[in-house]
Amino acid sequence: MAVTDMGRGVADAPPKVALLNNPKFRSWLFQILLGVAVAYLVYSGWVNMNANLQAAGVASGFGFLGENAGFSVAQSLIDYDQGTSSYGRVYVVGVLNTLIVAVVGIVFATVMGFLLGIARLSNNWIVSRLATSYVEFARNVPLLLQIFIWYFGVLRLLPQPRDSLDFGPLGLLNIRGYFAPKPVWGDGSAFVLYALIAGIVIAIGVSRWSYRRQMATGQRFPSLWVGLGAAVGLPLVVFLALGAPLTWDMPVLGGFRPSGGMTVIPEFIALLVALSTYTAAFIAEIVRAGILGVSKGQSEAAHALGLRQGQNLRLVVIPQALRIIIPPLTSQYLNLTKNSSLAVAIAYPELTSVFAGTALNQTGQAVEIISITMLTYLTFSLLTSAFMNWYNARVALVER
Amino acid sequence: MTKTVLTGVLGAAVLALGASTASAATLDDVKAKGFVQCGVSQGLPGFSNPDADGEWSGMDVDLCRGIAAAIFGDATAVKFTPLSAKERFTALQSGEVDVLSRNTTWTMSRDTQLGLNFAGVNYYDGQGFMIRTDMNINSALELSGASICTNTGTTTELNVADYFRANNMEYELVAFEKADEVVAAYDAGRCDVYTTDQSGLYAQRLKLTDPGAHKVLPEIISKEPLGPVVRQGDDQWFNIVKWVHFATLNAEELGVTMANVEEMKESDNPSIRRLLGTEGEFGSDIGLENDWAAKAIAAVGNYGEIFDRNVGPDTELAIGRGVNALWSQGGLQYAPPIR
Ligand SMILES: N[C@@H](CCC(=O)N[C@@H](CS)C(=O)NCC(=O)O)C(=O)O
Numbered sequence: 001m002a003v004t005d006m007g008r009g010v011a012d013a014p015p016k017v018a019l020l021n022n023p024k025f026r027s028w029l030f031q032i033l034l035g036v037a038v039a040y041l042v043y044s045g046w047v048n049m050n051a052n053l054q055a056a057g058v059a060s061g062f063g064f065l066g067e068n069a070g071f072s073v074a075q076s077l078i079d080y081d082q083g084t085s086s087y088g089r090v091y092v093v094g095v096l097n098t099l100i101v102a103v104v105g106i107v108f109a110t111v112m113g114f115l116l117g118i119a120r121l122s123n124n125w126i127v128s129r130l131a132t133s134y135v136e137f138a139r140n141v142p143l144l145l146q147i148f149i150w151y152f153g154v155l156r157l158l159p160q161p162r163d164s165l166d167f168g169p170l171g172l173l174n175i176r177g178y179f180a181p182k183p184v185w186g187d188g189s190a191f192v193l194y195a196l197i198a199g200i201v202i203a204i205g206v207s208r209w210s211y212r213r214q215m216a217t218g219q220r221f222p223s224l225w226v227g228l229g230a231a232v233g234l235p236l237v238v239f240l241a242l243g244a245p246l247t248w249d250m251p252v253l254g255g256f257r258p259s260g261g262m263t264v265i266p267e268f269i270a271l272l273v274a275l276s277t278y279t280a281a282f283i284a285e286i287v288r289a290g291i292l293g294v295s296k297g298q299s300e301a302a303h304a305l306g307l308r309q310g311q312n313l314r315l316v317v318i319p320q321a322l323r324i325i326i327p328p329l330t331s332q333y334l335n336l337t338k339n340s341s342l343a344v345a346i347a348y349p350e351l352t353s354v355f356a357g358t359a360l361n362q363t364g365q366a367v368e369i370i371s372i373t374m375l376t377y378l379t380f381s382l383l384t385s386a387f388m389n390w391y392n393a394r395v396a397l398v399e400r
Numbered sequence: 401m402t403k404t405v406l407t408g409v410l411g412a413a414v415l416a417l418g419a420s421t422a423s424a425a426t427l428d429d430v431k432a433k434g435f436v437q438c439g440v441s442q443g444l445p446g447f448s449n450p451d452a453d454g455e456w457s458g459m460d461v462d463l464c465r466g467i468a469a470a471i472f473g474d475a476t477a478v479k480f481t482p483l484s485a486k487e488r489f490t491a492l493q494s495g496e497v498d499v500l501s502r503n504t505t506w507t508m509s510r511d512t513q514l515g516l517n518f519a520g521v522n523y524y525d526g527q528g529f530m531i532r533t534d535m536n537i538n539s540a541l542e543l544s545g546a547s548i549c550t551n552t553g554t555t556t557e558l559n560v561a562d563y564f565r566a567n568n569m570e571y572e573l574v575a576f577e578k579a580d581e582v583v584a585a586y587d588a589g590r591c592d593v594y595t596t597d598q599s600g601l602y603a604q605r606l607k608l609t610d611p612g613a614h615k616v617l618p619e620i621i622s623k624e625p626l627g628p629v630v631r632q633g634d635d636q637w638f639n640i641v642k643w644v645h646f647a648t649l650n651a652e653e654l655g656v657t658m659a660n661v662e663e664m665k666e667s668d669n670p671s672i673r674r675l676l677g678t679e680g681e682f683g684s685d686i687g688l689e690n691d692w693a694a695k696a697i698a699a700v701g702n703y704g705e706i707f708d709r710n711v712g713p714d715t716e717l718a719i720g721r722g723v724n725a726l727w728s729q730g731g732l733q734y735a736p737p738i739r
Contacts, residue, residue: 056493056515057632071557072573082561155588175589176547176572256545256592257572266590267574344552347576347585353552357577361486361553364514366493 049367064363065091071358073349075265087359094351095376101271101350102337102380108276109336110329113283120288131284138281144342146278151270151346158266161257171261172251178264179251186245192235199234203227267348271340279336286328290321322395330388334381341377351376426498426630426637427471427687435477438464439497442482442579445603446711446719447503447523456480459710460501462700463522463628466644467499469699470692484577486553489514492629499641500629503597505555510629519641521627522703524723524732526620527559528598530605533615535592540619544569549582549591551575556596559622583607597624602717639686647693649735650675651702653726658701661694674738682738693738703733 019025053060065088072082077096080089119131138146155175159165164174171180203226210221239246251261294317302312341352356373360366430436440448440460447458461480468478481497492500493515503525504510506518529540537543540563550556552575564571574591576582579600586594587608594601598620605611628645630638651657654672656664665676673679676697677690684690700706704726711719725731 053515055633057512058493058515059513070561071575072561072571074572074574083565152584152588155585155590160589256543257547259545344577345581347549347552347574347581349575353577357486358552358557358575361489362509362558364489364493364510366490 053367059363059365060367062368064365064368067363069359069362071362073354074347075268075349087355087363090359091351091355091372094349094353094355097348097354098337098340098350098352098380101268101275101340101343101348105272105275105279105336105340106333108272109279109283109332112276112280113332114287116280116284117287117291120284121291135281135284138278139285143274143278143339144345147271147274147342147346150274151267154266154270154273161253164253164258169248169250172253172258174257175266176257176263177266178269179258179261180264181248181250182260182262184247184249186247188242189245191242192239192245195235195238196231199231202230202234206230265348267343267346270346271343271348275336275339278339279332282332282335283329286325286332287321290323290325291317293324294320319395323392326388326392326395330385330392333384333388337380337384338377426634427640430471430498434472435479436464436468436471437479437481437496437498438467439483439488439491439500439502440464440480441502442484444503444579444600445606446599446715446717447603448480448482448501449603450480450482457710459522459706460503460628462706462710463501463645464499466648466696466700467641470640470644470647470688470696473689473695475699484553484579485551486577488553489516489629492516492631495631498630498637503600503626504629505597505624506627507555515632516629517632517638519628519630519638520645521625521732522645523599523626525597525599525624525626527556527595527622527624528601528620529617530586530594530601530614531592531617533613537617540617540621541567541569543571543593545571546592547572547574547590548593548595549574549576549586550595551579551582552577554596555622555624560595563621579604580607597626599626599711599717599719602719606716636687640688643686643738644693644696646735647675647696647738648700648703648706649726649733650738651693651697652704653728653735656697656702658698658705661697665691665694671737671739680739 050060066086068083069085069087069090070082073080073090073093075097076093077100078089078092079085080093116131116135119127120135122128122131158173158175161174161176164172164179166172169181171178173179206221206227207223210223214220249260251258251263298316298320299312302316307315340350343350344353344357347353351373356369360369363369438461440456440458443449444458448456448460449458450456464478464480465475469475471477481491483491483497483500483502488500488502488504489510491497499519500516501522503523504518505525506521510516511518529543531537531543544564544567548560548571550560550573557573557575560571560573574585576585582594582596583604585591594604594614596604598616601616605614605616608614628641630641650671651661654664654669654675656672656675661676664672665678667673667676670679674682676694677683677692681690683692686692689695701709704721707721707724708714711717713720721729721731723732725733727734
């Protein structure tokens with residue numbers, strides 16, 4: 001009935017529908033109603049929360065960020081003083097500690113994961129079996145357990161400070177951590193940095209130029225070696241010309257633990273190893289799937305064209321495999337970053353531990369601190385995704 | 401750890417969405433569900449510690465049992481929630497537990513900023529340091545440069561910061577969430593020093609591989625009045641918790657014990673008669689029966705009995721009464737009279 005009515009309306013004159021039956025209007029109306037409902041829900045949640053906090057006599061607001069924290073943090077990449085630093089600074093310290101373990105962990109996990117993934121596909125029976133067993137083990141033991149194993153395992157293995165393992169110019173290792181020599185840059189070292197930057201710029205320029213020339217003329221140019229020469233050689237020459245303005249602050253034994261140098265605490269080492277070995281197992285599987293996903297004909301064609309095995313991998317297989325690898329790889333990077341919050345179990349002072357943990361407990365401001373922490377992890381994740389999406393778009397197959 | 405964040409998030413969510421939790425009458429809730437939900441530690445011998453069968457014991461546990469007995473006449477009408485130092489306040493704020501009885505130090509900020517009230521002090525403590533005997537250190541002032549293991553979310557980590565700053569000493573703090581991890585890390589030699597409430601040091605020392613190889617340094621660097629905590633805004637419940645503790649103190653002072661509480665009801669001493677409900681109407685004012693205190697004492701004994709049974713000289717912890725003796729014996733434990 002309705003259908004025939006409408007059919008007639010279309011055929012004859014423009015139909016006279018009630019505004020409420022206008023599909024465009026209706027869809028807008030519902031969108032707006034939904035928007036208002038969501039906004040109201042958020043608003044009433046906010047009002048309700050404030051009322052409840054007030055009624056419960058719980059302090060609220062973000063003023064605490066400026067207050068003195070008063071506790072000490074075992075590892076800090078920026079200046080942190082337990083007596084005078086604020087909760088805001090504790091937050092920054094926590095964020096940086098999370099970032100450093102996440103970034104270094106991602107690098108390690110990626111390298112290890114690629115090697116393992118390729119090893120799993122190796123024709124060598126022992127190599128591929130070893131890689132498979134590793135992957136199965138690491139993927140199937142809970143991460144928290146692995147963190148404990150590494151932490152207490154590492155602690156058990158390392159000697160007490162007075163029996164430190166002495167690596168001479170490379171520093172000392174004991175149960176309090178790895179005490180590395182610390183570079184102390186002298187006068188004029190800034191020029192070395194400038195030279196390094198200039199060298200890198202030259203290297204990039206050379207590589208672009210040689211790529212274009214090869215595309216145009218087919219002539220090859222050893223751009224890798226020239227670039228490396230520029231990026232390493234230039235700063236080296238400047239460094240030597242300035243009379244090598246660098247000394248090392250060596251850790252020395254004595255007292256409760258070595259003094260001087262830089263300290264890498266065992267909590268960091270254990271967490272880094274646990275996170276990267278665990279994530280590497282997942283990455284290995286992703287890499288293996290990516291490589292297997294490139295059809296065999298591609299390699300056969302490459303070989304027929306006379307490419308060697310290395311060239312075939314580098315120029316044909318990996319670029320195509322990357323398209324399959326990158327999206328799931330991104331999730332692994334996000335996982336690694338979020339898993340770093342398990343560190344609280346072994347006293348590594350990352351964001352969840354020092355901010356959502358200690359600072360929350362000292363101030364009692366759960367709502368503010370948990371919101372800030374969640375927003376921070378969300379930001380990390382969105383930034384990582386954005387970067388990986390950009391990279392994915394770059395390596396994506398361009399149809400010609 | 402994940403649980404902490406979860407409690408945090410839950411707490412936040414409850415505060416955002418829940419109807420006002422603070423003003424609810426906890427006693428009615430407790431009566432309706434039939435037991436007291438009591439927040440305790442995850443295992444601190446002498447204060448709150450589960451045995452192999454999951455049976456809890458300790459001074460903090462006995463306080464909760466006393467409260468349950470005062471309400472229900474049944475010291476087993478209580479369930480325990482083990483909480484880490486970090487989780488404890490959020491758990492209480494969000495209503496996960498009715499009372500927090502977990503070696504918790506009464507400080508001004510906790511009392512005034514968290515929406516909580518401290519209902520008394522059941523153990524006067526102070527922070528100390530434990531160290532290996534073979535390190536040949538005899539004073540905390542020799543600790544500059546030391547690595548120190550402790551629990552996060554405690555007054556301990558703040559006190560140690562103050563102490564080292566005041567004495568111009570350096571230190572490295574290694575702060576774990578769970579006490580068992582502190583013990584394991586200290587035992588493995590990650591730290592030179594373990595610091596916490598002195599009672600806690602004696603208790604945790606028992607968990608080390610070789611307790612005899614460690615000693616507690618003489619310095620006490622802080623005041624740690626430990627006591628039960630309740631949510632602010634429910635005066636009736638606050639009174640119940642406070643007065644159950646006071647009742648055990650008054651009982652000790654008046655010579656009422658677990659064993660003689662029945663006969664003492666017939667005593668001629670009006671103070672005893674009021675305590676045990678033979679005279680006066682003290683129970684109804686806090687929503688309980690008149691013999692509330694008698695029931696609590698029959699279940700857990702007086703304060704002296706609780707102390708001796710859990711931490712006293714004849715236990716593994718072997719702690720003397722010291723400042724925790726009654727005021728009449730030169731100590732600090734003092735309860736207002738029941739009248
Ligand atoms: N009294 C201090 C410290 C309380 C505390 O957490 N102590 C630790 C070390 S004795 C503990 O109870 N550990 C047992 C556990 O976490 O279960 C406070 O209230 O902040």
